[in-house]
Amino acid sequence: MHQFLLYVGFGIVTAAVLSLSAVALTLEFAVSRVANLAHGELLTIGAYAAYEFLQWTNSVALAALGAALVGGIAGIAMNLGLIERFAGRPPIITLIATLGLSLMLQNILIIIFGAANLGYSINQGSPHHIGPFLLTDAEILVTLSALAVASALYLLLQRTKFGKALRAVSDNRELARVSGIPAQHVVTATWGIAGVIAGFAGFVLAETIGTFDPSLGFSYLLITLAAAVAGGLGRPYGTLVGALLVGLVLELAGAYSNSSYQLAFALGVLVLLLLFRPNGLLVSGRTVTRS
């Protein structure tokens, strides 16, 4: 039991990292109705930005900030440069285009930074016992930052005018537009927010794993998709629950089998969810899923 709870602790940390990535993906889907397969590259860009900022300033806080900032710019650029240009086309066409973009970005990163593994030299801190869990300073910080992001997002969505506009645009962009909401600006801003979260997630992910290379984000894409689908694509709160579920499944499955097969479990969860709960765990009913 003790051992089990330890793994639950690690699962929560995994879920925290995952929730950042998945919430960003789901925000992108909410306003643009496209599953962004180049989402992983936002994380990778964030990870490399953090690396550069860390080399430059030697400050972890500034590295995190740099990752978020560059991620936000990349998110806006991705939306304006690609997604918006495919507006009105079938989602599947945009989906293929994002996969092409993903291939381009990965290889641009290879040309700039090389394909070799990089790592941050950040002190992990010593492990502490917190209740039944055993976590390092870094892991605690990661979990707290994910909670902070989730709370900030909640306040943004529920308590601000912008949040209201975002929800309206997500529901029906045309209707929002004719109601006087500057839908275009809302979409752009949402991609900026998603990029900020994704860039930060990339930094946190690379930091938790230890090393990273230009395929960091793409390898993480499937797990992110699993969490986002578990919560229901385009539903930010559901996605948090989905991330917690997938994070726990990953850590527990990894703990009681070979951890290399985590991805296989992620797929298992994903396929089961798609077959039985295609609209997310929190929505009842089994419908044929079309986008």
Next chain:
Amino acid sequence: MSYWISILTEACIFSIMALGLNVIWGWAGDFDLALYGYVALGVYLTIVMTTGPALSPTQYILGWHLPYVLAVLLAVVIVLPIAAIVGAVALRNLREIYFAITTLGVISVLYVIVQIYTPLFNGFNGIAGLVTPMAGPLHISYSNYAYFLLALCAVVLLIVVVVLQRLSSSPYGRAIRSIRDNEQAAAAFGRSVFRSKLTAYVLGAGLAALGGTLFAAYLGAFNPSAWAPQEILTLYAAVLVGGRGNVRGVVAGTFIVYIGFIELTRYLPNVGGNAEFGPSVRQILIGGLIVVMLKFRPQGIFPDRHGVPRSARRTQGTSGATGGGWRDRLPLLAGRASGGRPEQDVIS
């Protein structure tokens, strides 16, 4: 000279794989990301069934000494039920992005398992040892082998093209396109959507595996770095350029993309001593080509005109609700013919 022989051989092999993709995506309209996994299984199975038992520390399954032709047949036959299982799960309820996500998951997991579980295909180091198959029994000298392989691949490609063209204008070919264009309407007319789509999926995967078995003869060795999940994008680029659904167009597209890109990036210098530079530029170009084609000419250079009644073809550019690019009777002049920009085709 031998350089061109090998480029043409590869182009023939990739054409067969691209035709497999064309059946699944061009005809049935399913955005499959797992296809390159069937190619990889074809390559691996051919090698393990022809090169004999594994010598330590190498390990892999089977380790038979079958003749190459028999191994080719068996490899394809083994891949078919695997694809049928994947297709049966993925196609039952899932469409579009959910289908794409599921197939991305399938190939990602296959990729991880092949890398990590070494008893299967020797993990990350891969397997080798298939040297000039069929050369012995047919008494082909080593110096002539490249020509023989090119001829073999070209003949197989020709057979595949002929069969697919017949299939394309058969009732099945028309049915599967009608399902692609409007699933509900096709179902209302009595088409079995699931069965037709599954048939296309298994057929496409079989062609991919067939391409893989020829690829095995060409490469002789294989490891996971040769089939990252993104490799499929080259095939998508080829189908997109050629004209989705059009059999001969897809072959032309593969030759254009494949030879064009190899030639374009062949003389690139290694900037900053970065050995990845050339291949990376090629990948960037392929990604860019996909985006540009989707944006400006989703119907490809040689649009597919099958399955559209003659009367509909004449009403060029009047209403844009159906798919397929049939409006463009003169492909490159289509925009001018209808008096302006070509309408964006709806492909889904």
